[in-house]
Amino acid sequence: MSLEVIIVDDDKIIIYLHKIMLAKSGLSANPLAYLNGKELIYHLNHETMTDKRYLILLDINMPEMNGWEFLDAIINKPFTDHIFVIMVTSSIDSIDKEKALTYRNVIEFFEKPIDIESCNRMKMIPAIARFFND
Amino acid sequence: MTFRDKKHQILIVEDNPGDFLLIEDYLQEELASSLIHHATTFAQAKDILSRNVSIDIIFLDLSLPDASGESLVNEMMKLSGSVPVVVLTGYTDKEFGIKTLSLGISDYLLKDELNASQLFRSMTYAIERGRIHTELKESEENYRNLFQSSPIPMWVFDTDSLAFLDVNDSSIKHLGYAREEFLSMSINQIWPEEDEATFEALLNPYRKNKLLFHGVIRYKKKNGEIITAEIVSNVIDFDGRSARLTQATDITEKLKSEQALKISEQRFKALVQEGSDLIDILNASGIYKYVSPTSSSILGINPGQMTGKKIFDFIHEEDKYRVMDQFKLLNTQKRLHILPFRFRDGENKWRWMETIFTNLSDDPAIEGIVANTRDVSESIENEIKLKDSVDRYNIVAKATSDIIWDRDFTSDKITWNRGLQGILGYRDMDAVTDVEWWYSKVHPDDKGRVTGIMNFNFNKKNTRWQDEYRFQCADGSYKYVFDRVFLEIDEFRNPVRMIGAMQDITRKKEEEQRLKLLESVITNTNDAVVITEAESKSSGGPKIVYVNDAFSKMTGYAMDEILDKNLSIMYGSNTDAKELRHLEKAMENWEACEIEIVNYKKNGEEFWMNMDIAPVSDGKGWFSHWIAILRDVSERMNYIQAIEDQNIKLREIAWTQSHIVRAPLARIMGFIDLLNEDTKGGEMDKSDFITHIRSSAYELDEIIRTIVKKTEQVENQPQNNESRSNNSR
Numbered sequence: 078m079s080l081e082v083i084i085v086d087d088d089k090i091i092i093y094l095h096k097i098m099l100a101k102s103g104l105s106a107n108p109l110a111y112l113n114g115k116e117l118i119y120h121l122n123h124e125t126m127t128d129k130r131y132l133i134l135l136d137i138n139m140p141e142m143n144g145w146e147f148l149d150a151i152i153n154k155p156f157t158d159h160i161f162v163i164m165v166t167s168s169i170d171s172i173d174k175e176k177a178l179t180y181r182n183v184i185e186f187f188e189k190p191i192d193i194e195s196c197n198r199m200k201m202i203p204a205i206a207r208f209f210n211d
Numbered sequence: 212m213t214f215r216d217k218k219h220q221i222l223i224v225e226d227n228p229g230d231f232l233l234i235e236d237y238l239q240e241e242l243a244s245s246l247i248h249h250a251t252t253f254a255q256a257k258d259i260l261s262r263n264v265s266i267d268i269i270f271l272d273l274s275l276p277d278a279s280g281e282s283l284v285n286e287m288m289k290l291s292g293s294v295p296v297v298v299l300t301g302y303t304d305k306e307f308g309i310k311t312l313s314l315g316i317s318d319y320l321l322k323d324e325l326n327a328s329q330l331f332r333s334m335t336y337a338i339e340r341g342r343i344h345t346e347l348k349e350s351e352e353n354y355r356n357l358f359q360s361s362p363i364p365m366w367v368f369d370t371d372s373l374a375f376l377d378v379n380d381s382s383i384k385h386l387g388y389a390r391e392e393f394l395s396m397s398i399n400q401i402w403p404e405e406d407e408a409t410f411e412a413l414l415n416p417y418r419k420n421k422l423l424f425h426g427v428i429r430y431k432k433k434n435g436e437i438i439t440a441e442i443v444s445n446v447i448d449f450d451g452r453s454a455r456l457t458q459a460t461d462i463t464e465k466l467k468s469e470q471a472l473k474i475s476e477q478r479f480k481a482l483v484q485e486g487s488d489l490i491d492i493l494n495a496s497g498i499y500k501y502v503s504p505t506s507s508s509i510l511g512i513n514p515g516q517m518t519g520k521k522i523f524d525f526i527h528e529e530d531k532y533r534v535m536d537q538f539k540l541l542n543t544q545k546r547l548h549i550l551p552f553r554f555r556d557g558e559n560k561w562r563w564m565e566t567i568f569t570n571l572s573d574d575p576a577i578e579g580i581v582a583n584t585r586d587v588s589e590s591i592e593n594e595i596k597l598k599d600s601v602d603r604y605n606i607v608a609k610a611t612s613d614i615i616w617d618r619d620f621t622s623d624k625i626t627w628n629r630g631l632q633g634i635l636g637y638r639d640m641d642a643v644t645d646v647e648w649w650y651s652k653v654h655p656d657d658k659g660r661v662t663g664i665m666n667f668n669f670n671k672k673n674t675r676w677q678d679e680y681r682f683q684c685a686d687g688s689y690k691y692v693f694d695r696v697f698l699e700i701d702e703f704r705n706p707v708r709m710i711g712a713m714q715d716i717t718r719k720k721e722e723e724q725r726l727k728l729l730e731s732v733i734t735n736t737n738d739a740v741v742i743t744e745a746e747s748k749s750s751g752g753p754k755i756v757y758v759n760d761a762f763s764k765m766t767g768y769a770m771d772e773i774l775d776k777n778l779s780i781m782y783g784s785n786t787d788a789k790e791l792r793h794l795e796k797a798m799e800n801w802e803a804c805e806i807e808i809v810n811y812k813k814n815g816e817e818f819w820m821n822m823d824i825a826p827v828s829d830g831k832g833w834f835s836h837w838i839a840i841l842r843d844v845s846e847r848m849n850y851i852q853a854i855e856d857q858n859i860k861l862r863e864i865a866w867t868q869s870h871i872v873r874a875p876l877a878r879i880m881g882f883i884d885l886l887n888e889d890t891k892g893g894e895m896d897k898s899d900f901i902t903h904i905r906s907s908a909y910e911l912d913e914i915i916r917t918i919v920k921k922t923e924q925v926e927n928q929p930q931n932n933e934s935r936s937n938n939s940r
Contacts, residue, residue, distance in 0.1 A: 088874060088878070090878050090903055090907070091874075091877070091878060091881070094878065094881040094882065094885065095881075097885060098881075098884075098885075101888065137870070138870045138874075166870075167869075167870055167873030167874045167876070167877045168866075168869060168870055168873065169869060169873060170866060170869060188877075189873065189874075189877035189878075189880075189881070190877045190878065190880045190881030190884060191881075192881070192884040192888075193884075193888065
């Protein structure tokens with residue numbers, strides 16, 4: 078069983094930055110990246126491998142489909158149980174954090190920017206730790 | 212039918228045909244319709260008599276072939292029974308003829324002297340006598356039966372020996388002695404021992420005379436019980452002895468009930484005739500049917516003068532209709548107590564009477580309404596006197612704190628009590644002044660009215676009135692006085708004195724004015740004021756008893772439209788039910804309360820109202836009213852609403868901005884982290900990083916400038932918002 082890491086952020090510089098961090102930390106050598114939730118849904122709808130799991134680093138503020146709308150959209154999808162979401166947002170509003178944790182798919186909440194340290198902490202989140210135990 | 216017309220059956224016993232023809236001839240001459248039977252021998256006669264029971268008379272010849280003389284007569288008498296027998300004889304022996312009479316025959320006739328008329332007369336007498344004899348015998352029998360079977364004990368006693376000669380069945384049953392016992396006793400044996408001497412004396416004269424005895428005696432039964440009986444005893448001839456037939460009616464029970472009746476009658480008489488109550492019987496329209504004799508002693512009116520008159524005609528005009536109304540209730544009520552009313556007595560004076568009516572129309576002994584009336588004048592007058600004396604006492608008691616003036620009309624001077632010095636302050640003045648002085652001290656503004664009232668009452672000879680005016684004190688100030696005036700009038704209706712009791716009511720007046728001032732504050736304030744009753748009688752709250760002008764201006768409801776209604780008239784669909792419950796609860800606990808709710812004006816317009824409501828207690832500490840101060844707070848509420856709206860907007864802005872601001876900042880922080888990492892590795896292009904950091908820093912700077920500019924605009928917005936929301940309503 079493999080874990081695919083996907084970055085969703087409308088800020089290309091952030092994607093660039095986060096890719097470096099993920100690679101450096103060993104969380105994911107080459108993560109996928111999407112500029113909004115809509116594109117990711119499209120991608121997920123076309124995935125066929127049933128034993129694949131996804132770790133999505135999800136921003137909130139995005140055009141087309143923001144982070145909340147994405148979370149609402151996947152609730153009833155057949156792949157919903159295969160998705161782990163870590164909110165990664167520039168928001169420092171505690172209300173956003175509380176809201177995020179009410180979604181079943183959300184396993185953690187990180188403030189931007191993420192650094193090596195953040196990535197190492199992600200690896201230790203119980204829901205996904207098994208994918209990094211080698 | 213006469214004797215002659217009747218068809219008699221006649222038996223002629225005669226063996227001599229010549230004699231027979233002669234007798235037959237004579238009889239047919241007088242009694243043509245008679246049926247004549249003929250026997251020539253005694254045996255033949257016997258035969259006829261045994262077959263024919265309708266024979267009215269027998270003519271008997273004394274010398275028959277088979278019998279004659281005395282033996283014949285005797286034989287015939289045995290046969291004839293009650294049928295009369297007339298002997299026909301040829302004997303001229305009168306001695307024998309007379310002798311046959313003693314044997315029982317009716318008559319005897321000598322054949323030689325016989326003629327038709329004599330025969331007829333003899334026959335007539337014989338038949339009539341026979342009939343009378345039979346009737347007598349029958350009546351004797353009847354009387355005997357009457358005696359024996361009478362339910363009343365009867366006996367016959369010998370007036371000499373007093374022995375019982377006969378007793379009837381009822382005596383036997385009643386007294387308990389057997390007939391044989393009775394017949395061996397005498398009447399004094401049934402007398403109680405203690406009565407014997409008395410009865411002996413009573414009876415003695417009647418043993419000789421033949422008068423009817425009528426009296427009451429006691430006698431003793433065989434079982435010893437004593438009975439009282441009413442005795443009727445008359446003299447009879449009993450088998451040739453002088454006797455008395457006595458009838459004894461047991462009146463023991465009758466006496467007992469008579470005695471009881473007598474006692475109850477006496478009691479009733481005592482109540483009705485000698486009591487202090489007037490007891491009358493009225494018919495349904497109030498007319499006296501019976502008036503007890505006590506009317507003379509109580510009212511001085513003879514019962515006869517009242518009977519037939521209407522009760523209401525005796526009652527005072529002012530009380531009459533009350534009594535009449537109550538009297539009518541007797542149709543449905545059995546008993547009614549009429550409170551004291553005035554009743555005209557025999558001297559045309561009014562008496563206070565109190566009555567209890569009892570409807571006994573159904574009672575056949577009464578058939579009317581019983582009025583039990585008592586004179587209560589004394590207690591009523593005492594009550595009135597007491598009230599008068601209490602009044603007088605009150606006045607006197609007040610007098611100590613009042614200023615009393617006493618005007619004598621003969622001298623026309625006024626005498627004052629110490630109130631003149633003490634209350635009015637005229638310390639060095641004489642206690643007697645003239646009338647002008649009093650007049651000069653009445654406030655100029657009151658003078659006209661005070662003298663007007665005084666003259667009016669004086670002319671009308673009213674003995675009491677009261678007035679309020681200002682009276683000047685020694686220091687020149689005025690006191691408000693409440694003056695109660697009494698006018699004393701002599702028997703010629705001329706005023707003698709006028710006494711006034713002036714009470715200092717200055718403080719009361721000041722209080723009144725202070726209240727008036729307070730009232731004017733309420734009336735004139737810009738806050739709406741509502742006063743309600745204390746208790747809620749409907750679910751909408753207590754009744755409104757007052758609203759001021761400001762209320763009418765605020766809500767559009769005039770005072771007369773809202774009086775007797777309650778505040779719920781102003782509630783509507785946007786009125787907060789939670790706030791109303793809060794108010795209700797506070798009012799239940801008699802607590803003051805402040806609420807803010809949406810209310811509706813008379814024209815339907817919605818407005819925000821602040822209501823401050825508090826209970827008002829009276830002098831004794833009881834809550835008597837609620838007072839509510841109402842303010843239209845729509846402006847303030849709208850302002851607050853606008854601020855709240857703006858706060859939400861500001862929050863939205865702040866949220867958005869935190870995202871926008873943090874985006875470039877996060878990038879810068881990220882690159883700094885990378886640079887930091889890079890010092891360890893050193894394989895990345897630092898110039899790229901620097902470019903990104905710079906562009907992000909410029910972006911951040913631009914964003915902050917934009918925010919500052921926007922915030923400057925927002926500061927001025929509440930004012931704008933408010934005017935906008937007002938326009939929208």
